[in-house]
Amino acid sequence: MSIIDKYILKRYLVTFAVMLLLFVPIGIMANLAEQIGKMIDNDAPTNEIVIYYLNFTIYIGSLLFPIFLFLSIIFFTSKLASNTEIVAILSSGVSYGRFLRPYLIGASIIAATMLVMAMFIVPNASKGYNEFKYKYLKKGKKDRITSNIFNQLNENDFLYVSSFDPARQNANKFTFERFNDDNTLNFKISANSIRWVEKDSMYRLIKYTKRKMVGDSAIIETKNRLDTLFAFKISDLTPVSYIAETKNLYELNKFIKDQRRKGASNINSYVLVKYRRWALPLTAFILTIIAVAVSSVKRRGGMGINLAFGIGVAFIYIFFDKVFGTLAEQAGFSPLLAVIIPNIVFGILAFYLLQHAKR
Incomplete structure (x- = not known):
């Protein structure tokens, strides 16, 4: 690695780190100023607040990683251009592709870091x-669907509840059906309510009725209360809306497989989270090339023009990502295409700007 490579790579990584260290604390202070009243009103413990902001730092930092990367490259490359350092490098016989190499090395380091964090740390x-x-900031607001829940546990087992209270671990109007392989009903269990009893590690059914099919007849069993076991967890009735974000690479793959088997209606949202994680390295390279191509040319107006353009591109990228x-x-659109299309569009833009910058 040449002196120029080390110089540019050092500026790349240091500027990116400084950008994170500057803006993440600002985000924390803004969030604290907005939410402190709710924390006090809901008696949030100090230790939980500290842990929350540690998690907040990682969570928000991961979301803004691509934007910070983009703006930091524009910032320090514009300074190189304004100091005529890039002109000197290219005038010495270094090709534009060779000049780009330390940026791609830096993008590889950042991309690998982003991928590891997205797969194992951020969840x-x-x-x-x-x-x-x-628990404290949106207290009383639902983090999942809690009414008219239908769930397919596997190929043969189905359950339904009219309402579910995750805090109390109970549900009303519970129905569990098991079918044979030929799609005939094996048995059906109904109850006015079902509750998970933590200390006994079992379910408690109230006003229990079981209808077991034997040929063309049915055997009916009823009890006022029955303590029993099921193969599902009470949390399986309806996962929280952010469940996919909380699972690492292996857990997410298994979760998506289970949800496909169950026929979950919102499977696309889970698959979208998976594809977005895998697309992060590609995004890092595309944004790096765009940022270098835009800011390596000395312009009238200097760094301000480049930063304005960078912020505009960042907002357009976020808009595309959110829309798709x-x-x-x-709307049932393919999650894979929803991730690929924005990157294809900005990849074409990166190629065009790179060719323009070379000329």
Whole structure:
């Protein structure tokens, strides 16, 4: 690695780190100023607030990683251009592709870091962040669907509840049906309510009725109360809306597989989270190339023009990502295409700007 490579790579990584250290604390202070009243009103313990902001730092930092990366490259490359350092490098016989190499090395380091964090570190932070938010900041607001819940547990087992209270671990108007392989009913269990009894590690059914099919006849069993076991967890009735964000790579793959088997209606939102994680490295490279191509040319107006352009591109990228993400979650659009299309559009833009910058 040459002196120029080390110089540019150092500026790349240091500027990116400084950008994070500057803006993440600002985000924390803004959030604290907005939410401190709710924390006090809901008696949030100090230790939980500290843990929340540790999780907040990781969670928000991961969301803004691509934007910070983009703006930091524009910032320090514009300074190189304004000091005529880039002109000197290219005038010495260094090709533009060779000049770009340390940027791509830096993008590889950042991309690998982003990928590891997204797969294994951010999910745990997301869980703590969202649990605190719904416990103290959005107290009383629902973090999942709690009425008219239908769930397919596997190929043969189905359940339904009219309402579910996750805090009390109970549900009303419970129905559990098991079918044979030929789609005939094996048995059906109904109860006015079902509750998970933590200390006994079992379910308690009130006003229990079981209808067992034997040929063309049915055997009916009724009890006022029955303590029993089921193969599902009470949390399986309806996962929290942010459940996919809280699972690491292996857990998310297994979760998506289980939800596909159950025929979950919102499977696209889970798959979208998976594809967005895998697309992070590609996003890092595309934004790096765009940022270098835009800011490596000395312009009248200097760094301000480049930063304005960078902020505009960042907002357009976020807009594309949100639009296609919403289509995938609510309109049945392919989650894979929802992730690929914005990157293809900005990849074409990166190629065009790079060719223009070379000329």
